[in-house]
Amino acid sequence: MSKVTPRTLSGFMELLPARQVQFDLMVARLRETFSLYGFTPLDTPLLESSEVLLAKGGGDTEKQIYRFTKGESDLSLRFDLTVPLAKYVAQNAGQLVFPFRRFQIGKVYRGERAQRGRFREFYQADIDIIGDGELGIGNDAEIPGIIYNAFNALGLRNFVIRVNNRKILTGYYEILGLSDKAQDVMRTVDKLDKIGADKVSALLTDELGVAPEAAAQVLALISHTGDPFDALEQYAGRNATFDLGVSELRAVTRDLAAFGVPEANFRVDLTIARGLDYYTGTVFETTLTAHPEIGSICSGGRYDDLAGYYTDRKLPGVGISIGLTRLFFVLEDCGYLNDAVLTAPADVLVVPMTDDTSHAVQLATALRKLGVRAQIYSENKKFKQKLAYADRLGIPFVALLGEDELAAGKVTIKDMRSGEQTTASAALLCEGIRDKLSGLKAAKPINDAKPIVD
């Protein structure tokens, strides 16, 4: 009989057990970190009515939406977590306490061509702070600290959080008389790192019709080396939006040290703008120092009006989104995933070797009460196969209950890494294992301290 070939769709990521454990560990660390800053968890449906999801309409996002009908229903898979948040907040505004801080970690879907580091189904880890009518700039200032600590909790060290403020760009382009082209100019300038100043200049003049002098001015500001605030100072007092942007950017950078963000992990970068047009102030973008080619793994910013398509209530917010799937993919690809992390499904494999399994069950129960993950191996296989099972799954301890042990009322524990065996009372061994495991479990999932070079 011919079989259907098992396959996974392009752009969808599936992990083997050990990797999945690692991924889940990263998710857990992010949840812990977000919780430390007072964010509350939120889960929303994967599927929404197309009317709700596409309220904004138009643009590239609409083309990338997975959309289908089921009976009379016109449904769409969410393509980010921000639109569902907007719906949720608009719907529940009366019952929420503002500023509303939520985090959400979930899958989103984009029907675009997959490629390296670019998925069609992927996890985003979002945090957002939503204000009712107003939201202080202090919330923006808190974001870099959260990003830093979140990545730090994962074990990442080599990354840079880049920050800019859209008001600065908007105001500057007003000064230069480029307001009508502001969006396109920002998007072009955003490519500076990738294609270089000459090509950016060419694109500005040839494709966008920017006057050469204005293009030169655009590049002059963003190419400034040294303290970016010195460059910005030259234009002070000429445009209210620009001045506001500069003061907001100052506010965001002022307390970085107090928030615990090292200078090496932060940079004001006047080129970043984010393609998404709903950002109106602070913008963030985070890249891995050793892998800029993969693009941003965490970005976000300030928006004036989250839910304008659903309600008249003005709901400004600031938030970020971590591309967890992309991040995980890059880290695995580059060998940064820390294999020392305990990815075994259990801490102890309890192996009964006689027909009487009651002692094995008792031991497993006692271990679990101590918080030690115990699995009973009940297959009637050869002894070596029982050990091989533990070995292949990376289970660090095997508890052996053979005739000798049962007769003596004891248990033999084998440490699979050292090969050492000790025989003692069950209670004594349980405590010992718990203590040994605590060290292992403190390990972080990622180790990017030593970048691997081909």
Place this chain on the structure above:
RNA sequence: GUGGGUAUAGCUUAGUCGGUUAAAGCGCCGGAUUGUGGUUCCGGAGACCGAGGGUUCGAGUCCCUUUACCCACCCCA
């Protein structure tokens, strides 16, 4: 959406000018070792060469079609 590339064992790949039995490493299974895994040694299973059609005495190899996947652009996490 646009442009390029690839398809051979579970995985990564080799396969000469079209020639007879499609090769290797890794992995898997078994044994050496019936209460000791991970190392080593020995043995074994596993491939209608992506699918369909064509040229030919003969196709993994050449041609056409198709599907899937990969890479890049656009855009993004």
